[in-house]
Amino acid sequence: MKRSRVIGLLAASVVAAGGLSACSASSNSNSDGVVNISITEYQQTRIDAVNKLIPGFEAEMKKQGKNIKVTMVADVLTDDQFKTKITQQLIAGQAPDVLDLGDSVVPGFAGAGYLAPLDDYLNNWDGWSHYYPQIKTASARQDGHVYDLVHETGVQNLFYRKDVLTSLGISTTQPATWDDLLARMVEVKNKTGGTPIVIPAGTAWGGSTWTEGFQPILGGTDKNYYSLDTGKWDLNSSGFHAVFDLYSQLFSKGLLPVQDLQNPNPWEPTKYVGFPAGTIPVAAQGTSGWKFDWGPAGKAPIPDLNNVVDTWQYPGLRSGDTPYGWSGLGFGFGIPEKSQHKDEAMLLAEYLSAGEPLADQLVSSGAASPRDDLADVKPYADEPKLIAAGKNLASSVYVPTGDGADQIAQAVAAATELIISGTADGDQAYDAFKKDATDLLGPSLIK
Amino acid sequence: MTSTVTAPASALAASQPPARKRRRRRSTPLIALLLGPAAVLIIVFIVAPAVYGMYLSFTNTQLTGFAARSPKLVGFDNYAYLLTNADFLSSLGHTGEFVLYSAIIGQTVLGMVAAILLSRPWIRGKGIFGAAILMPMVVPEVVASLTWASVLSNNSSGTLNLLTSFFGAGSTDWLQVVPLASVVAVNIWRGIAFAMIMFQAALEDVPVELIEAARIDGARAIQVFRHVTLPLIRGPVFLYLLLTTISTVGAFGLVYFLTQGGPAGQTRIAAIYIYERALQFSQIGIGSAASMILLAIVLVLGLVYVRLAKVEV
Structure with a gap:
């Protein structure tokens, strides 16, 4: 019996000591003033x-x-x-x-x-x-x-492979409108058979589908989708529908690498393989592309980067829109x-x-x-x-947003996923987005 | 010749010597002391979080944004939202397929086949065979995932693509083309060892005389298994089904590491949906409600298994 008590006390002591040591907070200020x-x-x-x-x-x-x-x-x-x-x-x-x-x-x-x-x-x-x-x-x-x-x-822009487009005989001047750019991309596709442009889309790209894909295009054509004054999102703001239509066009013309976009870490086969190899000659990308992504010490270095790569501003999406960079x-x-x-x-x-x-x-x-x-x-x-x-x-253009940006990002990712998986066109994706965003944001954050 | 008179329990207790009673009284604090730490840990780390999770499922708790400052009770709103949400229902469907194909059919059937084969006296190299089947169980989940990511890799150096190239096939992106089948295969590979161990132990308890008697009566091997062996090991089989269903419904790491629920949500099983909602999108209330729904489904399945097996749990 005595032995059992000793073992029991020992077990209890070990548990208690473990618990107490886990609870103890490490001091981050020394007595010597450090x-x-x-x-x-x-x-x-x-x-x-x-x-x-x-x-x-x-x-x-x-x-x-x-x-x-x-x-x-x-x-x-x-x-x-x-x-x-x-x-x-x-x-x-x-x-x-x-x-x-x-x-x-x-x-x-x-x-x-x-x-x-x-x-x-x-x-x-x-x-x-x-x-x-x-x-x-x-x-x-x-x-x-x-x-x-x-x-x-x-500044977020469209990076393009000047060497690839030039060798294909495609104009490298600043496209004034998305129609102009789409026509060039279709030309590239006809000549190479590949998918010439990558813009973040779908759920696999996470929050960047919104911040680096959808929002830069939306902000260039519509600055009223969020009001800092009221803290509310306007889901009926006209730009949303236009951008979903653009994604739908990119999909239906076969211009997006949809398979890669639906895989885990979609930036790897696109930005880190396709763009450096020249098989995806256009990519939506921020300034970090010059160093972090494709610089000599970057994730996927492109030799002679400054000469073979250049940037376009985002073209205008709707009538009256002019090219712009997104900051x-x-x-x-x-x-x-x-x-x-x-x-x-x-x-x-x-x-x-x-x-x-x-x-x-x-x-x-x-x-x-x-x-x-x-x-x-x-x-x-x-x-x-x-x-x-x-x-x-x-x-450059920037539309600051506030509370609810995470939920909008989630709804945009899900809706663009519908497009790139071929289950929705622009109209249907926009409807799905509105429903999803309304559910997620709740009435207090929607205009 | 002696005769035995059975005394009533109360009489027995009354006749117990006082020394034994005193010993029992004295040992009660020790038992409490020994059980106490485990009980405290279970209450603190299992019961309390589960109760708190249930409470959260009735609130609009979020981890980020202004809503995080003042969570409110929303009744059954989260449940109503989830039960009409196509993504959640679809994730439940994927979970059902994943459990059915990988756990109930794959692991159970192949585990049984492996156990039966290893119980045959004429099989040579049982040690190697058994070790090969057991190995997936001892490999950490992350290592197993990374290994299979390499096997199923879409480039030509992926192991599976190398094998299929011998037959003239081109490279295939297996996790893209057949994502659910791929994760099902990986989960079968990983779970087969536990099934085999359980079934081996159960098969050893089947009396040899019964099998020999059936054979003498002219029963073929399949008939012996169907009518003699299987009924006798029904308890362990359903117990295994219960355990593997629970663990497979809650599977997360293996699938997440391989596909992150993609492509296009084709492998977004419920655990991944819950992770996305609760932690990626910070909607703890909705994530908790989804967990509670999943818990209810597992409880119902568990009750069905226990009922079918008539196993006392």
Whole structure:
């Protein structure tokens, strides 16, 4: 009996000790005054770029009499995987102190109260005055506050293989309308038998079907589909139907690589295989294409990139529309509301969003600067394509959205999936989208 | 010759020596102490989340957006939405096909065949045969998925395409052309070992005399199996069906790693639908309601199996 009791007590002790040790929170502030903060990145290029900059930040802080140590929480993930992971961490209050967030997730996180408003910090930071006015305007979310410090941006355009189209005898001048572009793509298809253009579509591409595929086309022909003032989506806004019709035309003419679009990771056979090989000579792509995707150290390098690849602006979709580039906020640093070291985290965000540290990151990821004082800062100064993209920001189109963007993205992905799987035409896809979006958004977010 | 008188239980208890009673009383705290941690873990990590999940299914809880700040009770709205939602109903259909072909037909039938073959005394190399069948069970799910992604790869160096090329066939994108059949085949491969182990153990308990008697009566091998062996192992067979149905309905990793539910939702089984809704699109309320519907379906199936097997669970 005694032996049983001993074993029982031992078992209970082990369980209790395990439970208690799991519950204990690790302290992130040492008694010697060192403040430990963490930053997370989920793309290898950004991980490498920021890792190189951390020692410089720590040294700079030391000069200012602040003892701050930074830990990189690196985890290479896709956008969707990262969003899933960081959402759980934000809810649990376990997220790193600085989050490098894609713009598409910021409204949802800000709306839920996971991110700290940065307005006071930014108003006291001299770097904020160098941000382009349109970036500042777009950074203000639905409630008027800024929740992330944008550190890279870009312009979404149609990248095309100049060498391939020229060898096929296809015009490479800026197409004025989608009809013009479709006619050229049909010509390519007739000559090669392939599927000449890739635009994100369907559910496999995740949220990017909306942010990189559908929305850039929609925003060029219709800016009334969302109102920041009311926070409501207008599902009857005329542009939706026009864009679904365009997708339907692209499908019915056999121009989209529909099989690849329906596979997991559809960007791999299209952007990373088809475009570099020249079999898909046109791709919707942001500025990062010059570095992150097809640059010498990119995912799928294209030799002599600057000479064989060029960009068109998006052509006009409806009568009266003119060609345009679509700008996006790209990535920004956010700070969790539950972070215990917001001040130190903001110092890191500011350090990484100015001068050489920012220039290094922009060149690594292939993005344009959101600031007006970087054109002479190396290594950014040596990148004419990125500088040009930065200049194009002023004339590019952007329609800021807010709460409900995730649901719209979901409904658009599902509706375009119907098109590329051949089960719906433009009308039917639009009807399916409206029904789905109405269900998902609920009455409070619909005009 | 001696005679035995059976005393009533109460009389027996009354006649128990006081020392045994004291021992039982003294051991009660120890039993509670030993069971306590397990009970606490079950309550904290299984019962409480399930109850909370049920509560969430009646709310419009979201993980992102302004709605995340103030979730509200919405009654049966999520259930009504799901039961009229084509995507969800379609995912239930895919789950049914996946369970039927991979678990009920594939794993059970092939597991039974493997168990019967391994129980034959004339089979040589049982160890190698058994190890080959058991191997898929010990391979981690992610490793198995990546291995099969390589086997089913669409390029010419994919293992299956290499094999078919010997017969002059061109490369095929198996996960695109026959996605459901592909994931069914992979799940059969992975689950056959457990079926074989269970059926082997059951077959060993079948009295040899009964089989020999049936043979002497002129029964053929199929008749012996149908009329003698199968009725005797019905309990383990239905128990296996119950277990494999539960685990296959909840299957996620294997299918997600291979197809992520595509193409065009052809392999979007219920678990993937729930993952997409609850975690990718942050709609925890709807995801929880979908989980509850799935739980109800599994419970009904479980009851049917138990009823058919007359197994005491």
